[in-house]
Amino acid sequence: MTDSDNKRTFFSKGRGGKKRWIILGLAVVLIGGGAYGYTTFLTPQRAQAAFQVVNVGRGDVSETVLASGAVQASKRTSLSFADVEDAKDAISSITVKVGDHVKAGQVLATMDDSVAKIQVTNAQANLLSAMAKLEDAQKRKTAAEMNTLQANVNQTKAELELAKQTIDTQKAVNDEAKAKANLENAQKTYASQKALYEAGAVSKTDFESAQTALDQAQRDYDTAVLTASQTKGQSNSKVEQAQAAYDTAVEALNEAKEGPDAATVLSAKAAVEQAKAQLQQAQKSLNAVTLKAPMDGVIVQLNGSVGEIPGSDFIIMDNSNSGDLEVLAQISQSDIGKVKEGQSVSFTTSSYPDDTFSGKVKLIYPEAKTESGVTSYDVLLSVANKDSKLKIGMTMNVTIEIGTHQNVLVVPAQALQTMNGKDGVYLYNEGADSSSGRPYRFQQVKIGYFATDRVEITEGLKEGDKVVIMAMSQGSSSQNSTRMGNSTRMGGMGGMGGGFPGGGGSVRVMTR
Template sequence: MTQMEKKRTLFSKVGSNKKRWMVGILAVGAVVISGGIFGYQSFFPPQTAQAAFQVETVKRGDISEVVQASGTVQASKRSALSFSDAEEAKDAISTIQVRVGDAVKAGQVLATMDDSVARIQVTNAEANLLSAQAKLEEAQKRKSPAEITSLQAAVNQTKNEWELAKQNIDGKKAANDVEKAKANLESAQKTYTSQQALYAAGAIAKSEFDSAKSSLEQAQRDYNSALLTAGQTTGQASVKVEQALAAYQTAQEALQEANEGPDAATVLSAKAAVEQAKAGLQQAQKALRAVTLKAPMDGVIVQVNGNVGEIPGNDFIIMDNSNSGDLEVLAQISQSDIGKVQEGLPVTFTTSSYADETFRGKVKLIYPEAKTDAGVTTYDVLLSVANQDNKLKIGMTMNVAIERGTHKNVLVVPAQALQTQNGKDGVYVLRDAAAQQAGEGAEGNQAEAKQANNRSGGREGRANMPYRFVPIKMGYFTADQVEVTEGLTEGERVVILVNTQTSSGTGQNGNRMGGGGMPGFGGMGVQIRGR
């Protein structure tokens, strides 16, 4: 039942009680007629029905609208750790350095496996990287002026050697030797021919002929030797020329490279080797880190699922930040209120564990999917909460008040003053005393009087009730107050109906409105409880 419906029900009860009072009056009247007024008043005191209400002044104030809910404290961060990235994950655990409940810092070692192989791999990878970096440095190095001068000198020297080799390839001496040997051979041939004829004629001795023959044979040998020497000298000279030319060209290239700077292709290749060495080192370092399990954040150990000597499994160690100053509350917001909730709104928390303390936070996340349980639809909303002094524990139930906002210096009336009439929200406003005495009745009052007449069984006197219904438009509202954006002005007085009661006596207690009741029966009036 809504607040408006409750108010209408309360007002209807007032009319019903007055109907019963009228039936009692008729019965009493019959007794008076038959038994006398004196006897009736002696044994049946008159009944006075009092429709009491309170009066509140429309005033300005600040009003904050909140969405109420409940939720459960949970950690804002949770991490399940294992050795799954290590190639040696199939090996046994070497050490476990924490227990459940231990507070740890980010980077703290929690557990280890054997790392001897991994350390050797890291050392080798570091050496490979240093070697590659040295080669790159050499490839990128430019020649100094002194080195360039030395290279220029080498070019000049090799050029001179090449020129000299080309001169030697002419072989003039060898040619002269061949010509001389040829001339000697021809001379020896003539002498031999002449001596042969003389010996045949018996003009000379055989010894002279043999001497001529020996000279010819020697001249032939000398000529053959000169020819051979000349050929060998020419071949060697050609080789020397080719060697000198190659040395000269090499010296020229070295000088050109020195003048132009480092070779781009060589530098590029050296850089690629360095990057490859870096990748190898990173892989080796990763393998080393993988055999050492470290805390990824500050927090507390909540589970250790294994022992030294066992093969570690998934979720070997579980930790969260439940000991931190920043936790979360998962709250369930009703479907009717979820539209009022936005990310970033401030939140106030209370809990029975600390009845006198208040915790603060904000709306972090609104889950888009609804949940329905027993016909009630809610939405999960994640809230941050500042856990001062680490008082809050995981699983605690929290009372949640999401502060939608505050409207300052606005018109406010008590929430109990709200009424509904003809489908409109409004309040009962106390009539102006002068207008009431003049019998003034506005159109709105006539409508109220007609409805009051229907509720009271057709009694026209209700048209003169001391209050009238005024429709209003509302802004923020709480359990105690309602913001009025239209319909009222500051200083007007609104009526809050309270329980209708029947009492014995003369009905003279409190101020009376409405000028008495039925004649002769103590008067029926409305009791005002002003504020």
Template sequence: MSAARKPQSPARKSSPWTRYAIAAVVVAALAGGGYWYYRQRGAEAEASAYRTAKVQRGDIRVAISATGALAAISTVDVGSQISGQVLEVLVDYNDQVKKGQVIAKIDPSTYQTQIEQGSAQINSARASLATAEATLRNAELDYQRKSTLVGQQLVARSDADLARAARDQARAQVASAQAQIHQQIASTQTTRLNLERTVIRSPVDGVVLTRSVEPGQTVAASLQSPVLFQIAEDLKKMEIVLAIDEADIGQVKAGQGVSFTVDSFPDRQFRGKVQQVRLSATNTSNVITYPVVVSVDNADQILLPGMTANAEIEVSRRDDVLRVSNAALRYKPADDDPAAAQGPGGPGGPGGMRGGGMADDLPRVVEPLRLDATQRAAFDAALVEMKQRSAARQAAAPANGGGSPLFGGGRGPGGGGGGVVMMRSGGNANAMMGAMRQRMQERFNQQFGAFRASLNPQQQARWDSEVSALLNARRAPLYKLVAGKPQVSLVRVGASDGSWTEVSGDVREGDEVIVGSGRNGK
């Protein structure tokens, strides 16, 4: 028997509303996906329209390049004060010499003969003196006798007058003979000095750089002293005289570090220090330069006089600061670029700019000061007061961007839109900016006066220097790329090494900044 079959249930029919709902969900998903896809493509296309670089932390070293020649600190030209034939030369090139050491001899026979002649003339003058003294004694006695006889009216008064005149003449002869002796002694002493000068000695301890005399050579010192030797006093200490352009000389100060290389040791860096900035300018083809003396330690004496030094004077160094590529500060958007609508002069005008104020930079300034608890409390109180006053000024003048361009907050350069206009103008606007900076300096001194008074002299010097740099810093627009959109900020510009520039304000490490446009390969 076959098994009995179960009766089949009739198939369920789906509702048309269910199909409509499923279709609607699918269409919505496709539309949403398409919207998201095209939006992403648009954002990527807009972002790819710009070339960007990241804001980094790093060091900035500002240096001035110059060349100069190495030389000994003290080089002595040894010459001859007398004329004569050179008998001996006792030193040669590179010889070490001591002060007072005999280095050459000139024939002394001429001066020895002159001394003998002078001695004979002195003896002759002394004999003349003895004769004059004898004549004087006789004249004295004759005058005494005739004076007595005149009183007795035994001789005429004229005879007594003649005796007195003879006495006076005898006295003059004695004085002349004595003067002749002194003259001959002095002349002989001069000849003795010249005799001593026939032996040439080193005036200093040092090394012989040059020797320009040979035995048998005749030295003529009639017009000027001929240079026979050149002696460097100490080659363990040397110097470089660099010619610095007038555009850079204002940055050079005594004590700054100098690094240099020489062609003989191209892989080795040598160090020096600025010793002196000389005021004697040199004009070469209308190019004004100033000599800068750099002291160099040459303890191992591998540096030689005359070597050409390729030097760099480190005039500024900023460690661990925010920096951007110089291309980011040079970037200017084209008129049809969306970024132009935010920059100075664009549809958004200066008011579109955002900038960070000094309040953002001051904590960084005080970090190296190592404040104690009392100083930290004074600083925090002054900083809070400054922020409150800045906020009050912005609230009081929202329409015209009344924030300070120096203290921050608002839409302008650190706070007010007007600051941008002044920075971009000339003449009178620059004067207005200078006056504004002066007012800000006075206000700043009032707000942080108590804090500054709590610092020691070294801390005060560092604080004053950093604050002055912030107040007088140049402002520049920087275009950041935020969520694929260009956004302009006004930042303070600090030291630059030609490739990187220090910045502060409305900028953070890792921000993407625009360095060029991808449109048309710009």
């Protein structure tokens, strides 16, 4: 069993367990009791070494919790090409190997990026176009542009008025009326010539001339009618076109006066946002084919080669090369209530017996673990990796510094006893003899911080009181302290011999 295990076992027994140091020497005295004193069971020489008397004094008491745990990286991540839309392409390059130290953003591996680059270029062009349209939709017309719009209204209005005048239509109507009159005259002439010809008054040539003139007049009239009809249709169409042009010009002028159209601007903004999203997706696809380190760290696994299809855990890295690592320790149920986040922690390891590493309590996991009937809690501790000596997986001896109470009443740990489940000490009654009873009595006390060699007394004693320490108990305790070594950091002892508190403490050897 290691030194840390000894101390951990010592403390894990609870308040009662760690003070059950009723050793044989004191038991012999208690059994003898009363008038028998030491003469019945002890020779004078052995009686002189039976117990010591120590004054209750003041000193510092530092309480610690001991544990052990393994070094682990505070950050660890698994990298892959999982974000690639079609991650079936082979690896085109790998720029690192296991053990390499890398910086955040450093390229670790790549896949073919030609298609992804084209997609990014197209997305960028679409975004620029959408932004230009939005800018155009949002800007107001200049004074010059407003003048142009007004001039267009004036021009289209004039063209509309001109179209309404229907000059060509009137001419066509007049031509039709003239052709009709000519036709009627030709019809009369033909009828007259026909009657004269039948009467033999005119020649056949005159009659045929009248017939020809009638036919021509009919053709001229038909043409005039058709032309008039076409002219009317064209005139109506020109009026409608002129009216539409005028209405459009007026609408454009009014819109310019009102400012940008809200619906148009909203639609343009939506187009811009859509283009941005498309660019982000394209950029993500491009980034995904280039695997970069998300943090400073070291490559611990490389699961793939150039030309292969990468798996889900292609590259694994952590920050084990940093100065800030972690230790996961297990704290017993009896001690977990003392441990708080932020408490200072010191670490030792057999790999570097002369070094002490420092850290803090980072996290106390709320869920308990029970193994072989022992309940404990995981506690995460930070540890400064001094000179980069620590390696992942190293076993560390953990000392969590609970706190120090300074200038408090203390007694040697050997003096603490338990009677009927109550904490106490044997208080020395100076001047008592065998006829009046034992020279000590049990005094109940309340204790505070508890260290390997001393205990804080909060109630039941006062400074200068004398407590009994059995010689055999002292030797046993010294052995315990020796086995525990430096696993607990103690407060100053006041410079007294035997390691007892200062403040006038003395050692007496009792004899008959």
